[in-house]
Amino acid sequence: MQLLQITSTLTVFCGLLVLTRAYDLVRDYSGITFFDEWDFFGSWDNLTLGDVYWLDESDAFSQGLAYINSAGNAVIKVDNTHSIQSPQKRNSVRITTKDSYAVGSLWIFDLVHVPFGCSVWPAVWTLGGPTWPEGGEIDVLEAINLMPSNQMALHTTSGCFHNYTPPNQLGATLVTDCSTAAGCTVGELQPNSYGSGFAAMGGGVFAAQFDVAGIFIWFWSRANIPSSITQSNSSSSIDISQWGPPSASYLAADQCDITEFFTPQQLIIDITLCGNWAGLPEVYFPACGDKGPTGICYNDNVVGDGSNYDDAYFEIPYIRAYTTGGVVPTPTAAPFDIISKVDISTYPGYGSVTIPLSAVTALDTGLHPSPMFYPGNGASGRYQVDFGLMIWWVLSIGAIIFIRLA
Known part of the structure; x- marks a missing residue:
């Protein structure tokens, strides 16, 4: 009887250990169905x-700014083939998950490539x-222009502060x-978290834990991704106990x-240009002042x-969302020495002030998407040709030519 009680106790204890470490998968965004659960x-x-101009679903696919490539990865990009005249805007993409994720969630973002360059402002958030901002916002990946590393926020x-920087936080508050x-x-101090360095290393993985104890954000370059992530699949749970110290550690105890x-949070991925951060x-x-003759973001880039x-462009093998019904551990792993630490102190943009949403009063004077089918560069996967629309265009152009010749 005593042995039975001990065995039962150990079973319960082991079960609790599993509960406190594992997150269960609730949504896998990958492959040909990647875009199905996004708006x-x-x-x-x-x-x-x-x-x-962030396109709607139909135009994004038809213009080749959202598609699944030959590797099975989702691609989201800025139009890089149309000529733009002032004061037009350039077409791009912003997508938002249909699902919202409550406290107790975890998100993993596997990215092969992230957008970069003068005037470019991508975000995974x-x-x-x-x-805004009554429900809160979590910026997992956000950078501008030629910044050498990611910025989290x-x-x-x-009433919410990050006054105390935990000793195991790898980034700089x-x-x-x-x-x-x-x-x-x-600011991320590890190398290759953004830009050409990120691309050269084959990308990497970002993760965010959204927990009552705090919000924690990790980054790993491709070669350093934890085995619990590399060995996971589109249906398995995930164990975060060996992930090490986070890049950003927003403890709830820190006021x-x-x-x-x-x-509850929705995931968003977008690319904008210039605006009230990259374009300041x-x-x-x-x-980027030497990018063109005027030294102005819009004039020397968008036009x-x-x-x-x-x-x-973003190239995304997968994004996975997890949840748990139990308590999970707060990251406590000791920090490690960062080799070739990124010097963010002299680069413009980190911690810059941007205009809050409530202050936005501008009017729409930009370019709206063309109704013409446009497959883009190397577009493949999910897009469709609107033959009726194409026929309408052909007939219209023919009618104009006929009238002028008559």
Whole structure:
């Protein structure tokens, strides 16, 4: 009887250990069905005043700005083949998950390539609720222009702070008040988390833990991805106990009650151009002032044939969302020495102030998507030709020619 009780106790104890370590998969975004559970924005960038028009689903696929490539990876990109005249905007993509994920969630983003270059402003982030920033925002990946590394941030209403930097946080805390326009920001000090360095290393993986104890963000270059991730698949649970120290560690104990400032979050991926961060003169000019004759973000980048946006694309093998019904461990792994630490102190943009959403009052004066079928460069996978629309265009052009010749 005593042996039976001991065995039963050990079984329960082991079960609790599993419960505290594992997250269960609830959504896998990958392969040919990657885009099925996302909504496309379908409007100009009235949020950060970027010089883009985020296409709706139909136009994004038909213009080759969203597709599945031959490797089975999802691609989201900026138009790099159309010529743009001032004051037109350039077409791009912003997508939002149909699902919302509550506290107790975990997200893993496997990225082969992320957009970069002068004027380019990509982001992988989450948003809670329709009224910003009342539901909170988590910026997992966000950078601009030629920044050498990623910047992470939280955006909240007044009262949430990142005053205390945990000893195991690998990144550098830049702004402590999460209600400022820039949010409470942390700069990544590990190399190859963004830009050409990220691409040269075959990309990497970002992960974010959204927990009552805090919000934690990790980055691993391709060669350093933990085995629990590389050995996982589209149906398995995930164990985070051996992930090591996070790049950003926003502890709830550091004067930010997660359940007070964050509602269930939707995942968002977007690419904008210039706008109220990448296009700020004090940020853009020191990094990219020699890009063109005017030294102005829009004039020297967005206007023209678009060939300078060949690197402005995401390539995504998968994104996975997990949840747990139990308590999971707060990251406590000791920090390690970063070889070739990124020097972010002299580069413009980190911790910069951006215009809050409530201040946006600009009007739509930009280019709207062309109804013409346009497959883009190397587009494959999910797009369809609207033959009726093509016939309408052919007949219209023919009628114009006939009238002029008559």
